[in-house]
Amino acid sequence: MNIAFNKVAVIGAGAMGRGIAQIAAQAGSLVFLYDTQAEASLKAKEAVYQVWDSLVVKGRLEAGTVANYKTNLKTASSLQDLKDCELIVEAIVERLDIKKSLFVELENLVPETTVLVTNTSSLSVTAIAAALKRPAQFAGYHFFNPVPLMKVVEVIAGLKTNPEVCIRLTEFAKQMGHTAVQAHDTPGFIVNHAGRGYGTEALRIVSEGVADFATIDRILRDQVGFKLGPFELFDLTALDVSHPVMESIYNQYYQEPRYRPSVITAQRLAGGVVGKKVGEGFYKYTDGKAVVAPEPAVPQVKEFPPVWVSPRATRRLELLQLLKDLGATLETGASPSPHALTLVAPLGFDVTTVAVVERLDPARTIGIDMLFDDAATKRRVLATNPATRSDMRDAAHADAYWPPTLPPDLTCAMQHMLCLQKMGKLSAWCETAAASSPNALWPTS
Ligand code: NAI
Numbered sequence: 001m002n003i004a005f006n007k008v009a010v011i012g013a014g015a016m017g018r019g020i021a022q023i024a025a026q027a028g029s030l031v032f033l034y035d036t037q038a039e040a041s042l043k044a045k046e047a048v049y050q051v052w053d054s055l056v057v058k059g060r061l062e063a064g065t066v067a068n069y070k071t072n073l074k075t076a077s078s079l080q081d082l083k084d085c086e087l088i089v090e091a092i093v094e095r096l097d098i099k100k101s102l103f104v105e106l107e108n109l110v111p112e113t114t115v116l117v118t119n120t121s122s123l124s125v126t127a128i129a130a131a132l133k134r135p136a137q138f139a140g141y142h143f144f145n146p147v148p149l150m151k152v153v154e155v156i157a158g159l160k161t162n163p164e165v166c167i168r169l170t171e172f173a174k175q176m177g178h179t180a181v182q183a184h185d186t187p188g189f190i191v192n193h194a195g196r197g198y199g200t201e202a203l204r205i206v207s208e209g210v211a212d213f214a215t216i217d218r219i220l221r222d223q224v225g226f227k228l229g230p231f232e233l234f235d236l237t238a239l240d241v242s243h244p245v246m247e248s249i250y251n252q253y254y255q256e257p258r259y260r261p262s263v264i265t266a267q268r269l270a271g272g273v274v275g276k277k278v279g280e281g282f283y284k285y286t287d288g289k290a291v292v293a294p295e296p297a298v299p300q301v302k303e304f305p306p307v308w309v310s311p312r313a314t315r316r317l318e319l320l321q322l323l324k325d326l327g328a329t330l331e332t333g334a335s336p337s338p339h340a341l342t343l344v345a346p347l348g349f350d351v352t353t354v355a356v357v358e359r360l361d362p363a364r365t366i367g368i369d370m371l372f373d374d375a376a377t378k379r380r381v382l383a384t385n386p387a388t389r390s391d392m393r394d395a396a397h398a399d400a401y402w403p404p405t406l407p408p409d410l411t412c413a414m415q416h417m418l419c420l421q422k423m424g425k426l427s428a429w430c431e432t433a434a435a436s437s438p439n440a441l442w443p444t445s
Helices: 015-027 038-057 063-072 096-107 125-129 163-175 191-197 199-207 213-224 230-237 239-252 263-270 316-325 351-357 390-397 408-415 424-436
Strands: 007-011 030-034 073-075 087-090 115-118 138-142 152-157 179-183 284-286 289-291 307-309 341-344 365-368 381-383 418-420
Touching: 007 015, 015 030, 015 038, 015 063, 015 073, 015 087, 030 038, 038 063, 038 073, 063 073, 087 096, 096 115, 096 125, 115 163, 125 138, 138 163, 152 163, 163 179, 191 199, 191 239, 199 213, 199 230, 199 239, 199 263, 213 230, 230 239, 239 263, 307 316, 341 351, 341 390, 351 365, 365 390, 381 390
Parallel strands: 007 030, 007 087, 030 073, 087 115, 115 138, 152 179, 307 341, 341 365, 381 418
Antiparallel strands: 138 152, 284 289, 365 381
16 A cells, blocks of 8 residues: 555654554554653653553454554654654644744755644644745644544645645545545634534533533433533543633634633633643543542432423423333323423423423423433433422432333433523523513424
């Protein structure tokens, strides 16, 4: 196989640089890893060696293959050592001024044919290229953490990038076992732009007191199916990377309010509590594993009220079947009896609004999130409103509803239902809005 780049340099031997060096060496390129801290590149090389050795022990790689990989991966002690490389990948600190001056220095060392790329998460590729004499030879090559496992890389052309460079980078990505995606040079490219809806919004949920970070992680992982919750992801990426990314994207979009960063991460960054790599982020880490506080116990309840389900509930038939399977007594009347637990399942509305608009007794009204179907979710999320009675909340949450004859997966899913408390301020807003225009707020079909 003709490899797109025979000699590759990776500058910055941190979390990203070592991963990029690993997959490039595996593809068959001769790779030189360089870091301003000499011990960082040696440590990174040793760490990659250990990964390969452990894959041999697990029977996933041949010892001979790993021996070849190891000869492909070298460290360099100066930028001078990189001057013959055909591709130089930069994965250093996320600072425009520092990246610019590194590339200016490199451009003076290497021939005109060398391709220079940045692994920046959030800076403008065009802005970095503006400092260069040969911007046509420069592009963004944005990998994800951990690089060997995250199989996508964004290839970003700056305003003056030669399209041939992107074609070559795409080809090389394939040779490294990755899929290249062409992204425009806009703040955050594709993934980190979409990530505003994940990380930044999750921080907003915490700051509004809707749920704590561990609960949000559990919901996103177990109900929605993400591999990592947003706070687990923050800990993996580390806040010294992701907080500046949040600030950078926010400012590049001219202070777009949707992307506003949070004081939560600003404070944690200032305090050095940046994530897994320092042993503490949103979680504390022991032997590289997050220490997660146990979930609060599921309440025990002796008597269960009958359940009435709103006719407007999302996936109503699925919800009724779920309740039947769980042994609940279902009410079929047009409105709930005075003792019924009242279940609503709105999409995009909070429980307070629904209780007001549907004229339900808020003290007995509980919401259940039915956005995802049963096949896709391991949990269901319950939501109270500020007036929900504690006996109703406990009845909805309790495991005695779920007889032991249930299939274990269903029992488990329902036992782990979570309660989210909405704040009083939301209720005040909802009541005002609902009173002025109930029909505008709530769909009638
Ligand atoms: P890191 O902090 O783990 O490693 C950065 C390394 O660069 C350090 O070893 C540091 O000594 C070295 N370094 C700093 N300035 C240097 C210079 N002028 N010359 C040579 N080496 C220098 O950082 P990480 O997480 O690997 O991030 C690197 C880049 O990759 C950043 O631009 C970041 O935005 C981007 N990125 C990070 C991701 C992540 O999840 N951590 C994901 C995707 C991109």
